[in-house]
Amino acid sequence: MSPGRGGWRELLSRYGIVLALGALVLVLALLSPSFLTPSNWLNVLRQIAVNALLAFGMTVVILGAGIDLSVGSILAFTGAVAAGLSVAGWPPALAILVALVLGALIGLFNGVFVAYARIAPFIVTLAGLTIFRGATLVYTNGMPITGLPDTFNVIGNAVWLGIPLPVWITLAFLALTHFLLRYTALGRAIYAVGGNEEAARLSGISVTRIKLFQYAYSGLACALGALVLNGRLNSAQPTAGVGFELDAIAAVVVGGTSLFGGRGTVMGTFLGALIIGVLNNGMNLLNVSAFYQQIVKGGVILGALLIDRLFATRRD
Amino acid sequence: MALLEMRGIKKHFGGVEALKGVDFVLEAGEIQALVGENGAGKSTLMKVLSGVFQPDGGQMLLAGNPLRPRSVAEAQQAGIVMVYQELNLVSDLSVAENLFLGRLPPLMGYTRLNQEAQALLGQMGLEFPPEASVRQLSTGEQQLVAVARAFVQRAKVMVFDEPTATLSANEVEQLFRLIRRLRSEGVGVAYISHRLEEIFLLADRVTVLRDGERVSMAPLSELTPERVVNLMVGREVRAYQRQPHGSEGELGRFQVEAAGLAPLGLTLNKGEIVGLAGVIGSGRSEVLRAMFGLVGSASWRGTRLSGPLTALRQGIFYIPADRKTQGLVLELSARENVTLSVLSRLQWLGVMKAAQEQQLVKGWFRRLSVRPSDPERPARTFSGGNQQKLVLAKGLATTPQVLLMEEPSRGVDVVTRYELYALLDELARGGLSLLVSSSDTEELSGLCDRVLVFRGGRVVVQLEAPLDREEVVAHVTGARRVA
């Protein structure tokens, strides 16, 4: 990279999100003494774990110029299946494995309609959103599944080296996704397909395979999120994950990934999830009413995109 | 007082100084050509003028008044209109609606609108119906509509950035007529092109840019094509002369079938360069697309080419005509673009071999002298000609046996074009077979061992080296029928 490239505009456009997070932390630290304590930080990280996991999968989909609205429903369904099988006496490890595979398969199902039938991802996954919510309600009879084996409690609440297991899972999945996008041929192909599908196809990249993979990966992320959520709640709720797609998309977008595909990073998404989490946490500490919290959150999303617009180096 | 004065214009992108204080003066009723090597700063200068970029320094005066457009819309308001290769028409509206776009009176009946459009088109000698939707027109016709709109907009300054690249010979003539008309009505025209021929047909004066600086501004009468090229590069350059070499026997046979195309069998020899000539729509580019498995059905050495992947495995690579929409992923770096077709070779268990990748890219950058030489820059920041080199590098990196190229030198400067021809010749000597589809008959006659001339979806004649350009032209236009 050549030196002297940049200037403050480019700097801001690249690190604006870090600065925004810093500013937010500063303000909250001044307003609330308990905000900067280590235990509160671990709390924030634990709270964002599920959204971050979904958002990492979502990043892979959006980078490839897609979208996945069905994440909340896939989460609910895989969570219910994992819980149901364990309660029915399956070994927990096997039930977990089944849930993970099932998540990937459901994602693949979305992917087939996007890649082969060439239906708009928005429509396919919108249908998926209701189909798998319905499947969850059928499977659970609309009742929570409780009495989960201890394994789930461990996933949700165990602490290792002072850090909760859900946070470890989040960081591990972050590292995996980062590695995938940055260092593998598959990651390169995802950026290419998202940036210019036609050029990617003419370069010999199998666009359909890439799309299948993206949605399967998102499905896998949902199953991971489901396991963490089951553990935290020590149950599987039929209404788990309602509206989660919006938070996941918000984290991706606040994190600087272009909704048109081809541009963005999963590290940005992590910061995006962190900003949303810090904001929620801070407002709770400050006793802001839940009604106002929604308004503030929406405002922050708009603000983040506005900053991106204002400071992005001009493209022709 | 000059119509337009640009003084000391500066523009940098990050560390790259694209314009280092350039002067550009345009008189009313003048056509001024703007020439220079790829990356010299021509497009950037005109984008500053038309409000796409804000300059970092310098001044602009339009008819004596300070000019500083902050957007394309503002520039248009001031009377500056730029015709891009990517057209700024609304493709779902009709020709008439596009002509009067932004100037439609609130209540104007379609009958009147179409009548006025018809009158305007008639005046300009354009023959398409005003009620046709722009989508139905060829790229060339769309370009003509965009120019015609300048008359309606009462443009004072018109900028053309390589307008003829996608036009047929006939359309080029129409375009030139329109441009001369603009001149006679007192419009100042800035005209960017790499085709010196056009410049000597059209321009009154020529400004030469080199590395972001103006090195010359002179009336056309004081210049020769050789002189212009020398000014562009700052040294002597000799025109490319190919020595055809005997080919080394048969490589394989293509069998091509596609809609609108007569079935075609083509035996390709190892190391030969075969040209495909013909007007746009004659079928020559369909043939190449079929050979890469994109349309119709084709086979190579008996293997069916069902898609780009199979074609690639057979050692066939296709370089499309439009690098921006088909050739490059503009947001990715140059490096990532160049290796896009060889990902499978540059990985180990799915992980990219970074060092090897860098080395490969560096090699092709050197071989094709891509500028700037930093492969980490996004492809979008390279100038038109250098983008073309990136696409070529991507193709060559696959070490193909057969290279299918559409308009290989579109947007490539004269010197680079000679380098490109020399490179293609070298590759052919090394055993690569090339199929080159081009609307540039000079390119075809100078480069190819034989040329297939297409008309109406079939090959009407095959011409063998030594090729005579006039003869190619005559066959392409249909002026000469084969006995």
Ligand SMILES: Nc1ncnc2c1ncn2[C@@H]1O[C@H](COP(=O)(O)OP(=O)(O)OP(=O)(O)O)[C@@H](O)[C@H]1O
């Ligand atoms: N948006 C951009 N970001 C960064 N660098 C740019 C951008 N646009 C142009 N450049 C750089 O500015 C220089 C001048 O580019 P420009 O497009 O003006 O060249 P040009 O004379 O039009 O060349 P060509 O004949 O190839 O079209 C080049 O070095 C190019 O890489």
Ligand SMILES: [Mg+2]
């Ligand atoms: Mg240019």
